[in-house]
Amino acid sequence: MAIQAKTIDLRSDTVTLPTTAVVDAMGQATVGDFAYGEDQSYNALLAYCKKLFNVEDGLFVTSGTLANRLAIASQTMPGDEVITHYNYHIHFFDSAGNAKINGVVLNCIQNASGVIDIAAVEAAIHSKPRYKHFAQVKLVTIENSINGFNGKVYPFDLQVQLYQWLQAQGIALHIDGARIWNAHVATGIPLSDYAKHTDTISCSFTKGLGGPFGAMLLGSKQVIERAKKLQLWLGSGYHQIGYYAQAAKQVMQHQLTRLAQDHQLAKLFADGIQSIPYIQLIPPYPDTNIVGFSIKALGVSNAVFLETCQAYGLLLFPWLEAHIRAVIHLGIDRAAILSAVATIKQVVNYFIHACK
Structure with missing residues (x-):
């Protein structure tokens, strides 16, 4: 199993780290x-x-x-x-x-x-x-x-x-x-x-x-x-x-207006995973920055699916059993979204071949 060098973290928008501008602003506080x-x-x-x-x-x-x-x-x-x-x-x-x-x-x-x-x-x-x-x-x-x-x-x-x-x-x-x-x-x-x-x-x-x-x-x-x-x-x-x-x-x-970019990337992610076998987009289609999808058809538990995704360098959040959440946020760009979609496709293919 390949290990990805850089981790893409889509567990939540709470994982964002302060930018240099934010740290500098804190130093200017009175x-x-x-x-x-x-x-x-x-x-x-x-x-x-x-x-x-x-x-x-x-x-x-x-x-x-x-x-x-x-x-x-x-x-x-x-x-x-x-x-x-x-x-x-x-x-x-x-x-x-x-x-x-x-x-x-x-x-x-x-x-x-x-x-x-x-x-x-x-x-x-x-x-x-x-x-x-x-x-x-x-x-x-x-x-x-x-x-x-x-x-x-x-x-x-x-x-x-x-x-x-x-x-x-x-x-x-x-x-x-x-x-x-x-x-x-x-x-x-x-x-x-x-x-x-x-x-x-x-x-x-x-x-x-x-x-x-x-x-x-x-x-x-x-x-x-x-x-x-x-x-x-x-x-x-x-x-x-x-x-x-x-x-x-x-x-x-x-940082407020840049949220529109997160919304666009969430739609890109949703469109990408819809084409992957055994993955089903959970409605509604994203209005903002959150995407939910089902792995029920894949026949593996959340824990096994997420551990395998992590081994490939992708972190996701287990919402409910067979329901996975991805949240787009500051620090995630188009390349990261395309890589995340490709990783999920790899993981699905891994399970498909492992079950044969």
Whole structure:
């Protein structure tokens, strides 16, 4: 079996490394004590994000997971119910954390589209008794782009309709916007429009933008004040955080438009693997930078398939059994995509001949 000299890593867009420009920007930070409001680089990042999203306030946190957890904690009480989708990150990867830390009940919608609309939420609300002693729905969360559905863009018109309907019901809406940048670039819809039609929105700097740290939670002053208190309760306060804040601002200003290249390369990758026997593209066709494909017809386990790909120099992510995910990101170019497609073809041929 041939071993490829250079590894192509498509496991996630979190594997990106800071560029020289990002490292240089961190060295230019003007830091102070965040707890006293004196970190100038953090203050500049917050002001920039508030203007970009046109929101009252925001909070810089360690990760998208913490941003989402704080969004839930600051808009619910233990015992409340949160409606989300089964495959959204908040349930798929963080159901235990939300149960332990937030004490909420997750009511998960399952459908083939990955999109939660008014009808689905209304059905979830009426799926159980709502007497005053039982769990009450206080929050709905959506995701954009939708990781578990190949980076699918959540339709903006449905977001607006859902938000307006939820307002009338006295229920809040949160957007897990870990990859909201990708949705913004794919659609051209301003980030401020996304933020206008939700109560809170999170965004991550460590995925497609290629930052080394952090996420932002954005919303009203009232909600963010609660989130600040809860952040400290969870031991995630800062002092001189400006170095990372400077990095986050730099990638927002200089790495955003290049996401269109990742989207184009994801389509190139999807087109390439569709021609490989025993490999089936999992719909939907990529809107943004994520591609899912099935190896079920090949008759090997995820572990065996991924170990063989790694031996050939390609890293991929096991989403579910027989479901493999590839994520295009900063540092991956056209040549790497063509090489990745060729590697998967080699691996498939290896298994075909090994079984004869």
